[in-house]
Amino acid sequence: MKKVMSVGLVAALATSILIPFKTPLVSAEETLDAKSIVSEMTLEEKVGQMLMPDFRNWKKQGDKMAVGFTEMNDEVGSIIKKYHIGGVILFAENVVDTEQTVRLVNGLQSASEDIPLLVTIDQEGGIVTRLQSGTNLPGNMALGATRRERNAYKTGEIIGKELSSLGINVNFSPTIDVNNNPGNPVIGVRSFSSDPKLVAKLGVQTIKGLQKQNIATAAKHFPGHGDTAVDSHYGLPVVSHDKKRLDEVELYPFKQAMDAGVDMIMTAHLQFPALDDTTYTSKKDGQQITVPATLSRGIITDLLRKELGYNGIVVTDALNMKAISDNFGQEEAVIMAINAGVDIALMPAQVNSIEMEKNLEDVYSGVINAVHSGEIPMAEINDSAERIIDLKIKRGIYEATDQNVDKKVKNALRVVGNKEHVKAEEKMAEEAVTLLKNEKRTLPFKPKKHEKVLVVAPFKDQTDAMARTIQELIDKKRIKSVDVERLEFENKTFTEETKEKINEADYVITGSYIVKNDPAVNDGVIDDTIQDSSKWATAFPRAVMNYSQSQSKKFVLISVRNPYDIANFEEANAVLAVYGFKGYTNGRYRQPNIPAGVKTIFGASDPKGKLPVAIPSVTNKGETLYPFGLGLNIKNNKPLK
Template sequence: MKGFFRYALIAVLLASAVIHPDTRTAEAKHPPGHSVKQLVNSMTLEEKIGQMLMPDFRNWKKKEDSSAKGLTEMNNEIAGIIQKYHLGGVILFAENVTGTEQTVRLTDGLQKASRGIPLFITIDQEGGIVTRLESGTNLPGNMAIGASKSAKNAYRSGNIIGKELAALGINVNFSPVLDVNNNPGNPVIGVRSYSSKPELAAGLGIQAMKGLQKENIAATAKHFPGHGDTSVDSHYGLPLVPHDQERLKRVELYPFKQAIDAGIDMIMTAHVQFPAIDDTTYKSKKDGQDIMVPATLSKKVMTDLLRKNLGFDGVVVTDALNMKAISDNFGREEAVVMAVKAGVDIALMPAEVTSLETEKNLANVYEALLKAVRQGNIPIEQINRSVERILSLKSKRGILDDNSSGSLQKKIKHALKTVGNHKHAKAEMKMAKEGVTVLKNDDRTLPFKPKKGDTILILAPYEDQTKAMSKTVRRIKKTAVVKEYQFAEKVFNQDVQKLIDEADYIVTGSYVVKNDPVVNDGVIDDTIQDSSKWATAFPRAAMLYAQAKQKKFALMSLRNPYDTANFEEAKAVIAVYGFKGYTNGRFRQPNIPAGVEVIFGKARPKGTLPVDIPSVTKPGNTLYEYGYGLNIKNGKPLKQEGLQ
């Protein structure tokens, strides 16, 4: 009977405190404080703990299946798990969102499985290289928007994503990324960051946040206190940021503080060590060595810094707890208990659950938290505050009345009109063109002006990239002969030389995550043809050979713009900040087509660097400074440094 009265209470609270879905706005107020408290007080401890767990069902193995497959349809097994553990939310991945109608049906099924309090249904839809939606608008990504310095572009990107997620039944986005990418060797952030300047990262991130919130999508700033100045990917190891507190306050923490003041809904933690804030050590379960506690598990970071010093009283969610920075060094149950003790509200991906056989992983985490509360290791008052934050956000963003927002067929019809529509595609291409940055254009090499019958050679690491380039070239230069060559893990040889000899124009894409050229006495050693160096060696060899043969050559940096330092001798260099090409009948990002249009004079680039580019041959020097970019028409530097 208690459950009946509780659900009746929810209905009463919704009727009295939540704006009707037809009239509510993104600024819908919290219900009166006592109402949420009343709901929390009506819940059992088991239900409260469930609200604080957010697993994924990325893959699922039914009894009749030989292996786990991407979960695209709701089933009774998962519904049972949601109900059994009173789950407060789930996170979706690309494996779960393979089509528009399919995704609406899945999210609808997930919500219907939650018989009491509706779920947070979350996703990482950052735009750019981190996108999950198969049929959604990918957008050029944060660093491309950083290159445009456009507040309008940042807001529009968030708003487009927000419209599409809302139409699909997804109510939380783990975005924007507020990491300040000031480490060129960062293997995991890179173009996911807006800039190396904290002011620009903050300004653009807040605009993206507002665009999401306008569609009632809960926005999440990540990865607190900052993952930008790291050289280790926390998916695989435990990074460390060594700076003192003054530097952290000035750089890493600045965007988060600004976002807090602007009304960010959630903050996601970073599995990164910050010894200036907390140098407490633990014994690693991996090798028994002493390791410093990462921010996710640190009370000094999560409670003292984030809650008390920065004044954040929204929802704190961990980054995925199955990442090796956590999973290799701390036990599954121990990590979840430590995170909650530290002050987080939601444990994201606390245990791998891919079948009923592996359900015990979630059960063990669930029981560990219950035990920690019952034994007094985690105060019940802290649990109540966390659940109150969670429910307050669900009310604020209209999630508590999710199940009353129309029929499934109406939802599908609306989603099909919204997700990946022509208007959104047009906007993303405009943003991409405005972000393209011309770094060199000696001798007015650009734009290319091929005549009828001229041969254009496209060189890029992977087929999807050459396809994206060649399809765009063929669209704008219908009379040209276009040839493609993919060079991933290959060495420059006579066959490639012949292709260059036969070409009139060469466009080469460079895709380098982290620079590793061989430099001897300040000169890049072009004699090195080690297959492990293909990412820099091959495009350099193509550049040097093509220019020696007096061919028109342009280098397009496809990912982190820092790799442009490998091509100082090139006459034409542009950065596009996005490497995804053409697959399954569609462009996965607009960046490569936008870059091709610039090279062939069909678009006028406006981008200026959102980061400094350090020299490869002169360590300690800057080759291209933040704010640098050329006007392709007159060859003069563009004047565009701050937020526009």
């Protein structure tokens, strides 16, 4: 492949001063055209564009173990060059601080000699964030609780500004799965709602906010990961709904995202027999399984491409997830995905050292050989290469820039995690807090000077977040000076020592962190006599609730993750949901959600959120404990309008 490059750009690349977005395969006078560019590419170059590995960790020759890959090196550079890699995905291990991230991305782009890389990341906001110095934001379900489109747009805008300043050009976001299964272990608060229309409305606004900053977006996980009870990182879930139901619920947000011009669709490693009942003999156990969406031509080509008319990029979810890796061979999975109609194979082979390069080589050679043998039609490769190059042109990734890398670092330091972004995320989190119960005028807490508040949560970062927020309220003279005691309960049982801490307290705040409800229920009653350490997530906070209220302590339960766990605390006098569990670590709040809940508890802000999902009862199967849309006014205990 020939490339035209200005003398100035060549000199800049030689000294590593400029951000190395290369001049494309046309002269400066010509208009960039994907078809023309692809026509000059070799098969090897086209296949390389379709592979997107991660270098999450790296072991240099001579080192004993792999560590987070944070600084560009010649070994990784040689792999990018040799296989004509079209893109990479970054993880938290790669993006530890702002300046380091800018320089790493710059180095990765330098290694791609002809065509600039798609540099991608999962910066969803909320519980799935990678930037260790970025603004985390309250997350999708919190946005669903606010019901405000402007919050979704602002989320996309903030994330987009931060990613763009770092040189990252693709965000694998938003998650537009409709979370209608309370037992879903992997989506939960990553979803906006159980209502497909609310999911679509907020998802589209997030896309627009990201794209305004020229960040390519990827809606996930097609055809819908919301109604599963198995995590596809560890197993192969089945979604058994018929086509009519899928059209009305799961597929609805994806249709809206496509109409809004989403750049990519990310696939789900799920079985959808109603969409494609093709079977495959699992390499794991020899059992017959339904081909998952990621590898299904019936779903990717017939449904997504033809029926729904989508012509953007289709990218797989990570191919190292057990739903794929346990059941399909490494090379075969990539070949099946391409034949299904997928454009980019994400994380197709593990490569964390130069010694492991063969894993990628096997996949790369396997695809090329499959094209030569006719197993993969050349038309599939050409179509995918054109879509990828077209996106790089559309999002300005192909354009050369004369910006000095040091200037880019300086700009990123102004943008990433700045005060304006933090203030915006705090406001959104406060608007999301949802009050569901407030009997006996429990809230707001109005402690007297030197009274004691006991904060209880599974993990130290969560109790730190609660305690620090209380101290900030004291410092701002929003509440009287109080004493704060902390208690973490991960893997613990309720003891006499815990009772003593409660006895000494005047107020008790307990955070509930349950991914999937698993209480011990006998005859419609939760059995509180069971002290099974495996049930600590439900048993311990229930014991705290029961004992605190028996001693006439002011008690409030905060659901800090999936709000469905509130059903385990039906007897609590006061209950609220904040939709985010990350606390305070390494000198900063990892999410604004817990502080927002604590502010509400002490009357420093009013809860404005409404449930974006319905919460079913755990003691009366089939009944709804708290309905979709419920949210109480803290002043009069009436539903918000």
